[in-house]
Amino acid sequence: MSLSGKVILLTGGTGYVGSHCVKELPRQGYDVVMLDNLSQSHREAVLTEHFVKADLLDQEALSQTFDNYSIDAVMHFASLIRVGESVDNPHIYYRNNVLGTFNLLQTMQEHGVNRMIFSSSAALYGGPEIVPIP
Numbered sequence: 001m002s003l004s005g006k007v008i009l010l011t012g013g014t015g016y017v018g019s020h021c022v023k024e025l026p027r028q029g030y031d032v033v034m035l036d037n038l039s040q041s042h043r044e045a046v047l048t049e050h051f052v053k054a055d056l057l058d059q060e061a062l063s064q065t066f067d068n069y070s071i072d073a074v075m076h077f078a079s080l081i082r083v084g085e086s087v088d089n090p091h092i093y094y095r096n097n098v099l100g101t102f103n104l105l106q107t108m109q110e111h112g113v114n115r116m117i118f119s120s121s122a123a124l125y126g127g128p129e130i131v132p133i134p
Contacts, residue, residue, distance in 0.1 A: 007031045009071045009113075011056065011104065012078030014038065014045035017119050020132075021075055022047045033069045035062075036078065056100030059107070066111040073115035074108060076101065 008025055012018045013034035025032050032048045037055040050069070054061035056078055065071075079097045101118075108116065 005029055005031045006072045007033060007069055008073050008075055009033050009035060009065065009069070010075045010077065011035045012076070013048070015077055018075070018077040019045065019047060021077070033065070033071065035065055056103050057095065059103055062103055062107040063110070066107055066113070071111065071113050073117070074104065074113060075117045075119075076104060077119050 006029070008030050010018055010021055010025070010032055011034075013022045013032070014036050018034075018036075022032055022034060026048075031050070033050040033052065034046060034048050035052045035054055035056075036046070038045075038053060039055075043053075052061070052065050054065065056062065078100065105116075108114070
């Protein structure tokens with residue numbers, strides 16, 4: 001599917017940071033394709049018409065997404081972020097955060113996409129005094 005402007009693939013677009021980017025990018029003239037597995041969210045949180053329900057561990061779905069859309073850049077926000085859970089189950093976090101990101105980078109390389117913005121975690125902000133964080 002082709003879109004009219006510069007196309008940003010946004011992973012994890014139903015999360016806090018991603019959802020704000022999904023709202024702002026069209027205002028800045030970008031088309032947004034969101035890829036999210038909805039494991040931490042629900043379909044009603046999807047704020048774009050170009051949505052792919054897929055997991056970063058699914059290499060075939062990633063490749064098909066890049067085949068279907070002419071992606072110019074990636075904004076990668078799809079990660080698990082619960083610190084306590086990551087200590088209790090590090091293997092789950094490794095698979096999702098490290099291997100998922102590796103799959104995404106590999107697919108980007110295979111499709112000639114070399115621009116990425118990466119946000120590792122909203123957890124680094126700690127307990128904010130006010131929300132949203134200014």
